[in-house]
Amino acid sequence: MSGPSDFQPTNPALRWIERRLPIFGLVHSSFVAYPTPRNLNYWWTFGAILSMMLAVQILTGVILAMHYTPHADLAFRSVELIVRDVNYGWLLRNMHACGASMFFFAVYIHMFRGLYYGSYKEPREVLWILGVIIYLLMMATGFMGYVLPWGQMSFWGATVITNLFSAVPYFGESIVTLLWGGYAVGNPTLNRFFSLHYLLPFVIAGVVVLHVWALHVAGQNNPAGVEAKTEKDTVAFTPYATIKDLFGVSCFLIFYSWFIFYMPNYLGDAENYVPANPGVTPAHIVPEWYYLPFYAILRSIPNKLAGVIAMFSAIIILCFLPWLDSAKTRSSKYRPLAKQFFWMFVVVCVLLGYLGAQPPEGIYVIAGRILTVCYFAYFLIVLPLLSRIETPRPVPNSIADDVLAKTGSKAAPMVSTVIAIMVAGGLLVGGAQSAKAEGGEVAPPAQKWSFSGPFGTFDRGAVQRGLQVYKEVCATCHSLSFVAFRNLADPGGPGYSTAQAAAFASEYKIKDGPNDQGEMFERPGRPADYFPSPFPNEQAARAANGGAAPPDLSLITKARSYKRGFPWFIIDFFTQYQEQGPDYVSAILQGFEEKPPAGVTIPEGSYYNTYFPGHAIKMPKPLSDGQVAYTDGSPTTVAQYAHDVTTFLMWTAEPHMEARKRLGLQVFVFLILFSILMYFTKKKVWANAH
Amino acid sequence: MTTASSADHPTRRDFLYVATGAAAAVGVAATVWPLIDQMNPDAATIAAGAPIEVDLTPIAEGQDIKVFWRGKPIYISHRTKKQIDEARSVPLSSLPDPQTDEARVKSGHDQWLVVIGICTHLGCIPIAHEGNYDGFFCPCHGSQYDTSGRIRQGPAPANLAVPPYQFVSDTKIQIG
Numbered sequence: 040m041s042g043p044s045d046f047q048p049t050n051p052a053l054r055w056i057e058r059r060l061p062i063f064g065l066v067h068s069s070f071v072a073y074p075t076p077r078n079l080n081y082w083w084t085f086g087a088i089l090s091m092m093l094a095v096q097i098l099t100g101v102i103l104a105m106h107y108t109p110h111a112d113l114a115f116r117s118v119e120l121i122v123r124d125v126n127y128g129w130l131l132r133n134m135h136a137c138g139a140s141m142f143f144f145a146v147y148i149h150m151f152r153g154l155y156y157g158s159y160k161e162p163r164e165v166l167w168i169l170g171v172i173i174y175l176l177m178m179a180t181g182f183m184g185y186v187l188p189w190g191q192m193s194f195w196g197a198t199v200i201t202n203l204f205s206a207v208p209y210f211g212e213s214i215v216t217l218l219w220g221g222y223a224v225g226n227p228t229l230n231r232f233f234s235l236h237y238l239l240p241f242v243i244a245g246v247v248v249l250h251v252w253a254l255h256v257a258g259q260n261n262p263a264g265v266e267a268k269t270e271k272d273t274v275a276f277t278p279y280a281t282i283k284d285l286f287g288v289s290c291f292l293i294f295y296s297w298f299i300f301y302m303p304n305y306l307g308d309a310e311n312y313v314p315a316n317p318g319v320t321p322a323h324i325v326p327e328w329y330y331l332p333f334y335a336i337l338r339s340i341p342n343k344l345a346g347v348i349a350m351f352s353a354i355i356i357l358c359f360l361p362w363l364d365s366a367k368t369r370s371s372k373y374r375p376l377a378k379q380f381f382w383m384f385v386v387v388c389v390l391l392g393y394l395g396a397q398p399p400e401g402i403y404v405i406a407g408r409i410l411t412v413c414y415f416a417y418f419l420i421v422l423p424l425l426s427r428i429e430t431p432r433p434v435p436n437s438i439a440d441d442v443l444a445k446t447g448s449k450a451a452p453m454v455s456t457v458i459a460i461m462v463a464g465g466l467l468v469g470g471a472q473s474a475k476a477e478g479g480e481v482a483p484p485a486q487k488w489s490f491s492g493p494f495g496t497f498d499r500g501a502v503q504r505g506l507q508v509y510k511e512v513c514a515t516c517h518s519l520s521f522v523a524f525r526n527l528a529d530p531g532g533p534g535y536s537t538a539q540a541a542a543f544a545s546e547y548k549i550k551d552g553p554n555d556q557g558e559m560f561e562r563p564g565r566p567a568d569y570f571p572s573p574f575p576n577e578q579a580a581r582a583a584n585g586g587a588a589p590p591d592l593s594l595i596t597k598a599r600s601y602k603r604g605f606p607w608f609i610i611d612f613f614t615q616y617q618e619q620g621p622d623y624v625s626a627i628l629q630g631f632e633e634k635p636p637a638g639v640t641i642p643e644g645s646y647y648n649t650y651f652p653g654h655a656i657k658m659p660k661p662l663s664d665g666q667v668a669y670t671d672g673s674p675t676t677v678a679q680y681a682h683d684v685t686t687f688l689m690w691t692a693e694p695h696m697e698a699r700k701r702l703g704l705q706v707f708v709f710l711i712l713f714s715i716l717m718y719f720t721k722k723k724v725w726a727n728a729h
Numbered sequence: 730m731t732t733a734s735s736a737d738h739p740t741r742r743d744f745l746y747v748a749t750g751a752a753a754a755v756g757v758a759a760t761v762w763p764l765i766d767q768m769n770p771d772a773a774t775i776a777a778g779a780p781i782e783v784d785l786t787p788i789a790e791g792q793d794i795k796v797f798w799r800g801k802p803i804y805i806s807h808r809t810k811k812q813i814d815e816a817r818s819v820p821l822s823s824l825p826d827p828q829t830d831e832a833r834v835k836s837g838h839d840q841w842l843v844v845i846g847i848c849t850h851l852g853c854i855p856i857a858h859e860g861n862y863d864g865f866f867c868p869c870h871g872s873q874y875d876t877s878g879r880i881r882q883g884p885a886p887a888n889l890a891v892p893p894y895q896f897v898s899d900t901k902i903q904i905g
Contacts, residue, residue, distance in 0.1 A: 102767055124772040127763035525776045567776035713756060716749040723745060 046072070069255055074273035075280045076261035077728060078442050082152040083259070084287025085145050091288050092142040093247065097240050099135040100184075107187065109233035111226035114189035115314040119521050119594070122695070129695045130299070130702070137298035139181050140306045143329035145291070146174060154360075155381050157369030158260040164361040166253040169246055171357045176243045178330065178354075183236040185327055189229060190311035195324050197224045197232070203337075206347040223317065263441035264369030265434055272438035274728050282724045286717040293710045300703025301493055301615050304597060309620065312598035312692075313590075322652070323398060331395030332388050336414065338399045339407035349411065356418050363418055366426035373432040377425050384417045393605070482601060483619075483626030483650050486682070490689055491618050493704065496697050497690050502533040504669055505687025508680050511667050513592060516584060516658075518572035521593035522691050525566035531697035532690055541566050585644045587657035596620035596685065597692040620692070621685045626650040628681035631660040780905030782897065785841065793857050795846060798904045802846040802854055803892055804865075805902075808876060812863060813839055816877035826888045830877040833891055843902065844878040845892050850885035865889065 046067040048054050057063050106125050108117035121128040150170070153159055159167035186197045201218045205211040220227030258267060267273050274280070298305060306328055310321045326334050333350050340346035356363075371378040391410050397403040435441040489498035506527070509519065524544035528537045535543070544564035549571060552559035564571075572591075574580035580588040590598075600619040603611060611617070630649040641647055645655035662680045669675055673683075690696070770778075778799040785805070788794055793806035808816075816830040834842055846854050846865070853869035860866030861882065862875035872883030879888040894904040 098764065102764060105768070106771070120771070120773060124774075126766040126769055126771065128767060128771070130763055131767060523773070523776065525772070529772075565779060567773070567779055709752075709756060709759075713749075713752045716745070716752055720745055720749045 069251075069276075070281075071275065071277040073255060073276040074267065074270075075259055075276050076263075076267050076272060076438050077274045077279075078261050078263055078438050079259065079280070079283075080262055081283075081287055082148065082156075083261075084284045085149040085152065087284035088145045088288055088291045089142070089149060090247070091291075092138060092145055093240070093244060095134065096138050096142060097244070099131050099138060100237070100240065102131055103135055104233075104237060107233075109187070109230050111189065111229050111315070114187060114229060116521070118188045123521065123526075129699060133299045133303040133699075136307065137295065137303060139184060140298070140327070140329065141291075141295045142177065143181065146177060147329075150174070150357075151385060153260075154384075155371045155378075156260055156262060157264055157364070157366075157371065159361045160364070160366075160369050161361065163253070163257045163260060166250060166257060167361060168358050169250040169253055171354070173243055173246050173250060174357075175354060176239055176246065180236060180239040180243065181327065181329065183232040183239070186229065186232045187236060188311060189315045191313040191315055191319075191321050192308045192311040192324065194224060194315035194317065195320055196326060197228060199324065200326075201228075203347050203350075206344040208344070225317075260369060261438060261441075262370060262372060263435050263438055264373070265436070265438060265441070268437055269439070278724050279728055282717075282721045286714070286721045289710060289714045289717045293707070293714060296703065296706050296710060300699055300706060302612065302617060303699070304617060305612065309598055309600035312594045325396050328392065328396070331393075332391035332414075333395075335391040335395035335407050336411045338395070339404065339411040353414060356415070360418065360422075364422040364426055366429065366431070368431040368434060370434070373434050374425070374429055375432065376429045377422075380417065380421050380425065384414075387413045387417070481649055483622040483630075485616075485618070486622055486625055488618050488621055488689070489686065490696060491616070493615060493700060495700060497531065497533075498686055499534040500671060500673070501683045501686035502690050503535075504671070504673060504679075505683040505685070505690075506533055507669070508662075508667050508684040509592070509687060512661055512680075513684065514570075514573060516573055516580070516589040517592045518574075518589075519570040519592050519691060520572055521569070521591070522694075523567060523569045524564055526694060528566070529694060532694060533687075537566070544568060547571055585657050589658065592688055592691065594692045596624055596689045599623045621689050623650065624688060625681045625685040627656070628662055628684070629677055778905070780903050782901055782903050784901055786900045790840070796904070798892065801892075803904060804842070804844050804846040804857060804878075804889075806842040806844075806857065806876075808840050808842055812876040815863060816875060816879075819875065825880050826886070828877075828879060828888055830879075833877050833879070833888070835896060838896055838899075841902075842876070842878060843891060843894050843904070844889040846889070848872055848885055849880065849887040849889065850883070855889070 046064040048057055048063050053063060103121065106117065106121045106128065108114055118132070122132050123129075125131070153167065153170070182196070182200055186193045201215055201224065204214045204218065207214055216222075218228070219225065220231060261267075308325065308327075310324075313321075325331070333353055336353050337346045337350040340349050366374065366377070368374055371381050387410050391407070391414065394403050394407045394410065399407075435444060489495060489501065509517075524540050524547075525537075526540075527533055527535045527543060528540040544566050547564035547568070547570075548561045549564045549568045550559055551562050554560055574583060577588050597620050601623055603619065627648060627650050630651065632647045632649060635641055635647040635654070639647070639654065641655040645657055646659055647654055648656040662677045664677055665675045667675065667680060673679055693699075781796070781798050783794075783796055783805060785807070788805065788807045790807050791809050791812075793804055795802050795804055797803070806812075813830070821827040821829065831839075833844075846857075848855050848867040848869065850867065850870055850872050853867050855865035855867040855872065855874060857865055860873035862873055864876045864878060864881075865874040867873075867883065867885065870884050872885035873881050874885075874889055875881050877888075878891075880886070892904055894902050897903050
């Protein structure tokens with residue numbers, strides 16, 4: 040892409056093609072001989088990481104589409120069946136869901152890198168704007184992808200985001216109806232979102248081609264921010280940049296795998312494991328983490344239209360960055376003031392993200408407004424002003440000089456970073472403490488689970504006893520509709536044999552039909568059948584239970600959670616703590632009190648539970664000591680029952696957990712060894728360049 | 730790069746490159762497998778393909794029924810004496826895919842023919858009781874099968890396949 044290439048293949052067959060379609064020359068000049076600045080640091084590998092993530096998302100996405108059903112009644116179940124039944128379906132789904140987060144994580148680093156080193160400045164304005172377009176397309180794609188599992192957050196996210204367009208004067212309602220294809224978010228909405236979610240990644244890929252083209256016309260920016268002048272300033276793309284990029288990619292894969300194999304639900308919302316219900320909005324609705332800063336800006340403005348405008352402006356303003364910042368010096372390395380403000384801006388964005396996840400009340404609203412002002416002030420006041428008043432430090436004459444003078448002051452950026460992080464940390468702690476003071480809910484006590492941690496496995500005895508508790512107690516009211524009898528013999532489960540599972544199934548009566556006479560009939564269960572539901576439909580369940588339908592239990596340990604708050608959610612990432620759901624379920628089962636505490640009244644037909652949000656639960660105390668007769672001598676106490684049935688329900692929610700953690704260990708060992716090899720290979724290759 | 734130092738340790742450098750390349754190849758191969766294996770039938774599909782039982786009592790002599798097993802149509806024919814005799818009087822040498830009728834039914838249950846109703850040519854479903862051999866006729870490309878489901882005429886290369894089945898009792902079979 041940098042002019043006609045003089046590359047000629049030696050093989051005559053390839054030469055024959057090359058004369059008619061100069062594709063080898065194009066590849067050679069763009070990705071082999073293409074000169075890259077020799078002083079690029081590892082922040083520049085994120086371009087390659089993003090290319091890889093786009094490829095991973097398209098590949099896993101096309102595969103998931105082979106198994107997914109875009110229908111309002113079937114979508115949620117089809118996603119669960121992918122995870123449970125498709126070979127490696129759990130892996131592909133985790134790769135795709137966590138992949139979206141990794142894609143955004145990488146794009147944010149890529150964007151902040153561009154911001155810091157002035158990569159948007161002349162002659163790279165079009166390159167930068169193409170990047171902003173890619174980012175906008177990514178946001179649209181990510182949003183529509185999040186709708187597809189058709190859980191509660193999918194449905195209500197779709198409702199809230201499409202309603203943004205209703206703020207448009209005069210045409211708002213018509214636009215929203217057009218987006219929905221109905222009177223509300225429903226099956227037509229899901230169908231078109233699926234179609235567009237499949238289309239947009241290929242549009243992104245197309246714009247990426249333009250982005251790379253523009254990059255190869257202008258040449259890469261570099262940490263020194265001076266253009267390459269002589270051959271001494273550059274190295275060939277291959278092998279130097281490719282090997283460095285591949286090393287960056289392999290390190291990034293380690294980070295990515297941490298989520299895929301050990302924390303697949305860390306970045307998701309438990310509420311999305313509850314099937315979409317158009318009648319109930321979740322108490323606390325939040326978008327995915329990568330939209331949070333913009334969501335915070337939206338909520339900071341008390342006017343609907345103004346809020347929507349502010350939110351979109353926060354992204355669109357990036358397009359004008361090349362003209363808002365007219366400073367001649369590109370790299371913030373040589374701009375003492377711009378550098379400080381850059382780090383402050385990073386902190387503002389992180390804090391806005393934090394606020395976006397908090398309830399819109401009290402101090403959070405005020406903080407959100409202040410930070411929204413800061414966000415826009417950075418672009419509209421700070422950058423234009425700095426480009427006029429700031430005196431930059433002298434830039435090196437050439438990239439080669441920059442490489443030779445690598446002994447520069449490294450302390451200065453470190454100091455400002457540390458200060459910025461401390462300020463951010465202080466604010467977060469302050470915010471978290473005020474949140475705690477407002478709350479007053481009792482967090483479920485953390486319990487010891489056999490399945491926690493990177494080597495966790497299910498305690499077979501507990502799963503078997505939990506199945507007994509479910510069958511004898513819970514099954515009276517709660518369905519378990521994602522679990523089939525055959526699953527009882529699956530590896531990593533309760534550990535029954537196929538014959539035992541078949542015998543267990545045959546004790547159930549399953550409705551089947553119609554037969555040749557057109558009538559429904561009952562027959563004994565087979566391994567392929569699913570646990571039958573205690574009620575024929577939701578209305579019957581509701582009517583029999585005082586108006587509250589008992590939820591399906593298949594996913595309950597993943598569909599329930601409680602707020603961990605700062606700094607726990609960060610610590611959890613490292614300790615792999617993800618047992619909020621089991622802790623909560625177990626606590627609910629043990630949290631019943633005969634009488635509510637003095638001064639608390641609960642409605643008629645409800646029961647007091649210490650750990651239930653609001654404390655008034657419709658379910659009566661389900662378990663009491665000695666209720667279920669264990670045959671293996673385990674204590675027949677409520678605590679033991681709760682522990683066992685929760686272990687069982689963790690298995691029903693995540694039947695391939697053991698396979699996931701086992702494969703995770705293998706992948707980690709491989710990736711760490713591979714990254715070490717890559718590191719030395721990279722060093723060896725670059726030894727020639729120095 | 731033929732400096733003294735690199736010439737001194739050519740094997741160490743090569744070893745590093747080969748090791749890294751080999752590790753990358755292993756990683757790619759291991760990654761590709763799940764992407765391919767996901768196309769195989771999923772666990773629910775396999776479980777739904779469990780054996781089925783079919784009651785033969787309602788099928789009168791000379792009649793046949795079609796049941797589905799693993800998504801395939803299975804013809805169960807209650808053959809008449811004439812049909813059995815026809816099938817057994819054909820010289821094997823005249824058959825494109827020689828097989829005795831006895832080998833295609835369960836002994837003691839000679840009147841029952843159980844075949845997968847999928848033409849061995851290109852997968853269409855042949856029509857029962859049609860064609861020149863009182864057996865099956867495939868409307869797609871004109872293959873004709875006899876009363877034992879053996880190919881007699883037309884482009885199909887082989888006889889209609891016999892699915893795995895057994896008699897649970899005199900009037901009940903289990904397919905699969």
